[in-house]
Amino acid sequence: MAPRDADAGRGARRIRAPRFTMALPAWIWFVFFFTLPVLWIVYYSFGYKPDLYHPIATDKLSLAAYKEAFSSAFLHVFSQTLQISILGTTLCLLIGFPFAYWLATRVAPRWRGLLLGLVIVPFFVNFLVRTIGWFILLSPNGPVSSLLQRWGIRSEPLHLLETRGAVQLGVVYNYLALMILPLFVTLDRLDPAMREASKDLGAGRWKTFRQVTLPLAAPGIVAGLLLVFIPLTGDYITALVLGGAKGNMAGVMVASQFTLAQDWALGAAQAVILVAMILGTVAVFALIAVAVRAIARASRRITLPAIAEGTA
Amino acid sequence: MSANAAPARRHRRDLVDVALRVWGVLVYAFLFLPILVIVAYSFNNGRAMLVWSGVGLDGYRTGITDPTIQDAVKTSIVAATGTALIATVLGSFAGIALARRKGKWTVLFLALVFLVLVTPEIVDAIALLIWYVRLGGPFGPKASIPAVSYGMIRLWAGHSLFATAVVTLIVRARLQGLDETLEEAAADLYAPPARRFRQITLPLMFPAVLAGALLAFALSLDDTIISSFVSVAGASPWPVYVFSAVRNVLRPEIASVSTLLLMVTLIAIASVAIALRRGGQTGEDVAKTMTVGG
Numbered sequence: 001m002a003p004r005d006a007d008a009g010r011g012a013r014r015i016r017a018p019r020f021t022m023a024l025p026a027w028i029w030f031v032f033f034f035t036l037p038v039l040w041i042v043y044y045s046f047g048y049k050p051d052l053y054h055p056i057a058t059d060k061l062s063l064a065a066y067k068e069a070f071s072s073a074f075l076h077v078f079s080q081t082l083q084i085s086i087l088g089t090t091l092c093l094l095i096g097f098p099f100a101y102w103l104a105t106r107v108a109p110r111w112r113g114l115l116l117g118l119v120i121v122p123f124f125v126n127f128l129v130r131t132i133g134w135f136i137l138l139s140p141n142g143p144v145s146s147l148l149q150r151w152g153i154r155s156e157p158l159h160l161l162e163t164r165g166a167v168q169l170g171v172v173y174n175y176l177a178l179m180i181l182p183l184f185v186t187l188d189r190l191d192p193a194m195r196e197a198s199k200d201l202g203a204g205r206w207k208t209f210r211q212v213t214l215p216l217a218a219p220g221i222v223a224g225l226l227l228v229f230i231p232l233t234g235d236y237i238t239a240l241v242l243g244g245a246k247g248n249m250a251g252v253m254v255a256s257q258f259t260l261a262q263d264w265a266l267g268a269a270q271a272v273i274l275v276a277m278i279l280g281t282v283a284v285f286a287l288i289a290v291a292v293r294a295i296a297r298a299s300r301r302i303t304l305p306a307i308a309e310g311t312a
Numbered sequence: 313m314s315a316n317a318a319p320a321r322r323h324r325r326d327l328v329d330v331a332l333r334v335w336g337v338l339v340y341a342f343l344f345l346p347i348l349v350i351v352a353y354s355f356n357n358g359r360a361m362l363v364w365s366g367v368g369l370d371g372y373r374t375g376i377t378d379p380t381i382q383d384a385v386k387t388s389i390v391a392a393t394g395t396a397l398i399a400t401v402l403g404s405f406a407g408i409a410l411a412r413r414k415g416k417w418t419v420l421f422l423a424l425v426f427l428v429l430v431t432p433e434i435v436d437a438i439a440l441l442i443w444y445v446r447l448g449g450p451f452g453p454k455a456s457i458p459a460v461s462y463g464m465i466r467l468w469a470g471h472s473l474f475a476t477a478v479v480t481l482i483v484r485a486r487l488q489g490l491d492e493t494l495e496e497a498a499a500d501l502y503a504p505p506a507r508r509f510r511q512i513t514l515p516l517m518f519p520a521v522l523a524g525a526l527l528a529f530a531l532s533l534d535d536t537i538i539s540s541f542v543s544v545a546g547a548s549p550w551p552v553y554v555f556s557a558v559r560n561v562l563r564p565e566i567a568s569v570s571t572l573l574l575m576v577t578l579i580a581i582a583s584v585a586i587a588l589r590r591g592g593q594t595g596e597d598v599a600k601t602m603t604v605g606g
Contacts, residue, residue, distance in 0.1 A: 019409070019415040020413065020415065022413065023409035023413075023417070023421055025402050025406075026403060027406070029398075029473075029476060030424050030473065033469045033473055034427075034439075034473050037436075037443035038436075040443060098332060098335045101332065102336045117585075119340075121344075122346075122347045123530075124530070126533070128551050128555060128558070130350075132554070133345070133346025136350075136361070173342070173343075173346070230430050234433060236432075237536055255434055255437075255438070268438075271438060274434075
């Protein structure tokens, strides 16, 4: 902020470039390949589909596409998407937290690097191929199904594909690492002395976890929740491969307006609603989190007697 | 932590330790299960991936010799290399500017980076497709750039958006975590800006740049959604090939080629890790550099 630039002293003679100069190439890149195309989509969302052979017309602008996008059939897909993504994000946290905690506090530092690396190895396999792995596992003539039949546990093939459960499993799998990595980073930076101090002050394990570890890990939890929730809600591949008609998600619906139905106005409106839904949900949960923290702080406030400060 | 805890507490701790360890093993099993399935099915000798018809190397033979698959993998690698270059250069400079040249512009720029990161890829994909079609020129079939197809240019631009945003944030985080005094000291010792950058700033931010470049490369290789919308025949990368197979028929060579690609990736990652380790980083440092940017 302050003029701490090293050349400030000598630089009085020369003309200084504006401070954002080095960011300018990236800025231009983003505006040209992101902002303008996305604004174009927003513009198209006010258009309409004139006839069978043209995907879009914008000679008169209206909210007709939005009205259609909010009709019951599409609304159902949006609400299902939100349910899948909120449950999926929660599951990622519940699975990822104990795992990251174990990795950061119980594994010897010597092994930590290797084990952390192992977490991301599955993600060197293409997203789509990983999902195909689950497709094989869950398919009626896949290994799980045939083993269950051979052992006589089931008399008929499993029908797990093309269900909402399959999509739920697939998204938790595909985004779990995005939860584990930020959680690991914060838990790893956490000084063990903090937990030991809590113990020495008489707190039990659960109390230490709740009042020391968890609050200190909060930034990592928030980062993980965002990193998982945002791409998960917009996911397209997982639902397409595992979901079928019953496990439909908003991303698939948007894509099909461009690949199959050729109704760009409707697809654009659905895309805008999808983005709004993601930002809206993040905002609502952020408000809730702030409120909860304020209440927790207020209820836990303690006033130290002056003498304690003197002896500390 | 402490070996001299009271026996009763130690017993309980052991229970929690065991539970955590079991959980760790279960999570690894979950993470590797579909990968092992892919590796196993890469040795399926049948014509359809899902119908098991004996162990063999047919999938590998077909996968290596099929010219369409060769082209797809080549396209993927060229696309990822270009993406990594673009994203590393643009993102590193933006990251330096964000960390060292703060001003009113930072909020605006970070908001744009944030928007790039939160926009679902499917939205980017359709927006880019329509944009490219409208623009034409180097992004359309009438492009006349020697040696590079317009499909590749579309892929580079599309893949580099998210990757640039990621590199920007990684480099910014790294530089913000480092004290500026080293650079100031260099300036006090009369190092000109270019030299200061080369001898002080660049080595300091190198782990972040390397992590960013690797991540950008990986993101591009993994990208399916943008690729499947903007790519054109003749320059369609490997995920797009797999994508069309999902819609038609899944063959074992998809699993075989995926297994080979995984092996190549692991060898590449291992050699970078060994190089970093020779450079004096510990195993944990290396893993952190490559997973979370140092």
